[in-house]
Amino acid sequence: MHDRHFLTHPPRQAFRIHRQRRIALYAAFGLLLLTGAAWLLLRWLVAEPEVQAPWMAWSMKAHGAAALAAMFLLGSIWSAHIRHAWMRRRNRLAGGLFAAGTALLVMTGYGLYYFNGEDVRSITEWLHWTAGVALGLLFWLHLQLGRRVRRA
Template structure:
């Protein structure tokens, strides 16, 4: 196992993404956050009440479908970061704490999203869902922190 060289010896690698790539990732993240928050609001605060009790808001399935679509696009863009952004960051040893936190958190979101769709029974679905949306809300702040720390490490 090789160790990272001291900071003074490390080559100066650029991890800056091209504008289109950065904007696509930001737009995908915004779509994920917006559709996830929309689902939460529709699910927990805007359920219509009929003579038989609460019913599913008609927009709830659409929020979920949009969220699923955005998740597929996000997985594509996460894969696109491996070669240029993640590999170079690992070589240079910069922004590793928030970078690894992003990788772990996004992996947890992908696993819990998969679990909600394919694994969770009706009995444990609330637990899977709560973990997924709590981590999903937290990743937005982590994403901003990762960007801020990364930009400061360049200066």
């Protein structure tokens, strides 16, 4: 008897992420979006450095913690959700774009932490902000397309 986890063609329910993990993923990505948006608003709308600095520091710390949680959770669904859905050609466009956007965010997040130089840093910041906003939309698209296929 084969373990269904390692089947080439897993059963339909294998694509559905369990409720607790799904809630954790939504929470991690929601916190990433919220803390990223808070940082951007503080950066562009709050002029007083004494007000801006402490809130920006805390939003970056929370953003980093949420990023670690999101990477862990994405790794935990790699085999049962991502790999199997890809092999069965399910929701590939939205899932692939979401994965590419996530990879770009991880790389630019690393770059924001370690890169020096004003030009490199400004390009990395812009890429990170743009990819972060786009990823929120891609996440929603991936969910909607996955639900549409599941209902059919």
